[in-house]
Amino acid sequence: MRAYNFNAGPAAIPLPVLERAQKELVNFQNTGMSVMELSHRSKDYEEVHNRANTLLRELLGIPDTYEVLFLQGGASLQFSMIPMNFLQENKTAHFIMSGSWSEKALKEAKVFGETRILASSKEDKYAHIPGDYSLEELEDGAYLHITSNNTIYGTQWNEYPTSPIPLIADMSSDILCKEIDVEKFSLIYAGAQKNLGPSGVTVVIVKKDFLETARSNVPTILKYSTHAESNSLYNTPPTFAIYMLSLVLEWVKEQGGVKNIQKINEEKAGYIYSAIDESEGFYKAHATEDSRSLMNITFTLPNEELTKKFLQEAKDRQFIGLAGHRSVGGCRASTYNAVPKEACAALAKFMTEFKNQNQ
Structure with a gap:
């Protein structure tokens, strides 16, 4: 896998x-x-x-x-x-x-x-x-x-x-x-x-x-x-x-060229941003809504302990590279063109499950 x-x-x-x-x-x-x-x-x-x-x-x-x-x-x-x-x-x-x-x-x-x-x-x-x-x-x-x-x-x-x-x-x-x-x-x-x-x-x-x-x-x-x-x-x-x-x-x-790639990227990012927005504040996006990136989705959890737990459980499930940059902290999902739609959907599902278990 x-x-x-x-x-x-x-x-x-x-x-x-x-x-x-x-x-x-x-x-x-x-x-x-x-x-x-x-x-x-x-x-x-x-x-x-x-x-x-x-x-x-x-x-x-x-x-x-x-x-x-x-x-x-x-x-x-x-x-x-x-x-x-x-x-x-x-x-x-x-x-x-x-x-x-x-x-x-x-x-x-x-x-x-x-x-x-x-x-x-x-x-x-x-x-x-x-x-x-x-x-x-x-x-x-x-x-x-x-x-x-x-x-x-x-x-x-x-x-x-x-x-x-x-x-x-x-x-x-x-x-x-x-x-x-x-x-x-x-x-x-x-x-x-x-x-x-x-x-x-x-x-x-x-x-x-x-x-x-x-x-x-x-x-x-x-x-x-x-x-x-x-x-x-x-x-x-x-x-x-x-x-x-x-x-x-x-x-x-x-894949249908850049026009279709854009449509796919919007769907991919939508999965993860929805998980953030529907988390009742458990996840908080770093970027304001009008400036959100399709390629790098940055967010934080309520505290450092939960962040570490989230990253470890994510790694155990083969979600790689989710730690945020050291200057910002938190988490970051980079959803570049080659990241498949199913990976983003799976991450969003995991985020929701983790929130429900750790609220």
Whole structure:
């Protein structure tokens, strides 16, 4: 029996994807080699690489006016690469702060130039997406940065700002979970280890005309243009991670695409939020109702003793990864695309049973 995997990342990968990768592991497409052994300059690998690019464009509706890049270093490297490339002198990078990852992105931007916090929900323990800000204050801004989903606090943007300056989003933990209008953004980036596959590859979707505004005095390997001009093959890419990404994207397409995935995700999250809301206060959601995440559901129990008991009994029943982040405590269920509906229904049932037995 496979565990009910609610880990926050690296996270669940669809079982059919794992089974196909297992089948092809030692002999990919009758090459007599694993994908991990193929030259990244070979035709066999090139087909995998380009297939991942094509599928991502199809699933997200990415126009030809954007580049799709496969990079390394995770979202953490993007925190530095973005200001290194796009934070020009005499310009300001604006941030809407909604959690720890926003804080890390801001910290790295400060190394390269002027920054400004446009809005923040830190005083409310990041329990909601900030809404008290004016976009009219963004004149001469280099870009506006947001984090679309906050794994630690369980909050998510429901509607993105229409920014008068380039809008950049860290979508590491909710890309492909719901439909988005890519053209609202100048750059989207996402580490793969939540909804796209295993860790090792980072997807960057960047508008071509925004790319043209990048600074020139940047090390070659850290220039987005370097990777755009070489189809992300300037240096050896994380070939196996990109292969796994292509399989995950095929799986998403087989599920009916992002539109149907969103419907499933809403059902999945609904099971667990209902268990919280109907618990008469036994479980309390960290996020306010208008900012609740489809991907990370955070909640607390009445006390630490009950929390420990809940987590132990959950583990005994093969519910894995439910402990909340150390900075928030409590519990967290990460319900990424690959987490099956039945796992969420089973967790909700367990939550109700536990509440009835321990009230």
